């Protein structure tokens with residue numbers, strides 16, 4: 001009896017603390033000059049860009065009411081949120097739902113038990129690249145690796161002068177050279193031209209948690225705060241033992257939190273330094289890299305402290321392989337399956353070059369979202385063939401330990417994201433084709449760091465592990481939008497038999513597919529059994 005009473009009190013407490021946070025997003029086009037150079041068509045929310053960040057506390061339920069005022073379908077993904085039990089809220093277009101048709105609405109509703117620095121972004125037709133992206137900060141109620149006084153969100157974006165759809169037209173034109181001539185985006189900090197961003201006010205002696213996000217679609221950012229040390233405590237929503245560094249380097253999709261201790265006196269102001277760069281476009285002063293700075297203001301009008309600029313090679317950068325997970329989760333033992341992937345590209349018979357992670361480019365999706373096939377195909381859901389070759393579905397069992405070995409034989413770094421999970425980062429090394437690596441083999445320590453987006457450097461490999469404890473259908477893809485658009489993606493179909501028993505797909509989501517001439521059940525082609533007639537064929 002007493003136990004029940006305690007339980008009741010506990011449940012009550014949890015109910016009282018947890019809130020329902022309602023956010024209304026009317027997604028539509030606008031003309032906007034974000035970088036101080038170009039006015040262009042973009043996608044914003046409620047007539048504005050940047051999209052205001054969303055703040056909740058761990059345990060809260062987010063209710064995101066989306067009205068689609070575009071002339072194309074849309075979806076919204078919460079990057080890094082596991083969606084345990086709510087796979088159909090993951091927002092991955094044609095993987096976990098059909099797009100929300102133009103002129104209609106849909107409500108995303110899910111409870112977030114994680115904490116940390118995430119982001120919300122469009123996940124249909126690469127709409128995140130058009131501006132549909134914003135930080136999603138989940139405050140914690142648990143013990144942190146380091147206490148701090150205030151949060152400072154620094155969201156970083158690359159911003160191109162043209163829409164991704166127009167860039168894709170060029171990339172997919174077989175008469176044009178591949179790769180296309182380089183383009184040089186501008187950098188945005190907290191949604192506006194990087195050099196125009198508001199000053200960051202510091203009070204002497206206080207501790208600030210910088211939450212730095214790369215919400216970019218293609219390029220990398222480096223972030224330093226010369227004259228101050230950064231104590232990294234979080235990568236992609238996972239806490240680590242504090243790691244003292246000078247700088248953060250982030251691929252598209254990655255996030256870090258670093259606690260910065262303010263100086264004891266307000267004698268000087270300082271500048272922070274954000275650098276937008278890519279190792280796959282030519283180094284041209286002023287174009288790549290592009291430098292952005294902003295003021296750390298201790299006192300209005302105080303002189304700026306001159307800190308000697310240091311060469312990048314002398315700077316200590318945050319490294320996930322060297323971090324230790326704060327919760328001391330040991331290396332997952334007993335790998336039951338190794339998935340070997342090779343990032344590459346191939347010219348097909350139509351003379352179009354596409355990207356491949358395994359065998360096929362995932363460009364044209366199936367007619368049925370893969371989740372809906374997994375839910376409706378009974379025992380056949382365990383047969384990877386039914387989903388269509390483009391999905392490269394890997395069917396994995398409940399509680400299997402999966403190791404992904406990804407080899408990057410390209411001269412381009414890739415930033416890879418898995419939905420529904422994070423990975424233990426266990427090893428980096430040179431690809432076997434690479435006899436001139438600057439990075440030796442590096443292995444994790446006893447409590448490997450976990451994160452949801454890793455960077456596999458050019459001509460190197462990475463090994464990561466994850467535990468299949470989240471039945472569902474989860475996309476694994478490059479977060480550089482052109483690569484993703486060219487097919488650098490595959491899917492994990494996790495414990496479909498458990499999924500069928502424990503989750504269901506709302507009728508409204510099924511109707512959305514039918515309303516667009518797509519299908520809500522059957523194999524990838526919307527048929528029964530192994531008949532894939534009508535499935536968009538992968539290129540040959």
Ligand SMILES: *[C@@H]1O[C@H](CO)[C@@H](O)[C@H](O)[C@H]1NC(C)=O
Nearest residue numbers: 065066067068103104105106
């Ligand atoms: C959402 O759509 C329903 C009908 O499908 C309509 O009744 C409702 O007013 C719409 N809500 C908004 C905010 O547009």
Ligand SMILES: *[C@@H]1O[C@H](CO)[C@@H](O)[C@H](O)[C@H]1NC(C)=O
Nearest residue numbers: 187194195286290291292293
């Ligand atoms: C931003 O300002 C810094 C400092 O004045 C300057 O060096 C840099 O070139 C500017 N960046 C851009 C992209 O204009």
Ligand SMILES: *[C@@H]1O[C@H](CO)[C@@H](O)[C@H](O)[C@H]1NC(C)=O
Nearest residue numbers: 222226273275308309310312
């Ligand atoms: C700013 O960062 C870039 C890239 O890390 C570096 O080359 C440059 O020297 C930095 N500037 C200062 C003033 O620290």
Ligand SMILES: *[C@@H]1O[C@H](CO)[C@@H](O)[C@H](O)[C@H]1NC(C)=O
Nearest residue numbers: 174175347348349350351352
């Ligand atoms: C592909 O390119 C080759 C060489 O330029 C050309 O001969 C061939 O006709 C092209 N094929 C197609 C399908 O465009």
Ligand SMILES: *[C@@H]1O[C@H](CO)[C@@H](O)[C@H](O)[C@H]1NC(C)=O
Nearest residue numbers: 431432433434435436437459
């Ligand atoms: C490295 O590989 C390249 C290309 O395969 C080859 O030309 C070169 O001789 C190799 N160098 C060494 C030191 O093995």
Ligand SMILES: *[C@@H]1O[C@H](CO)[C@@H](O)[C@H](O)[C@H]1NC(C)=O
Nearest residue numbers: 433434435436437438439459
């Ligand atoms: C090996 O790499 C270094 C830099 O990491 C570069 O300077 C050098 O040219 C490379 N050598 C060859 C043979 O590719």
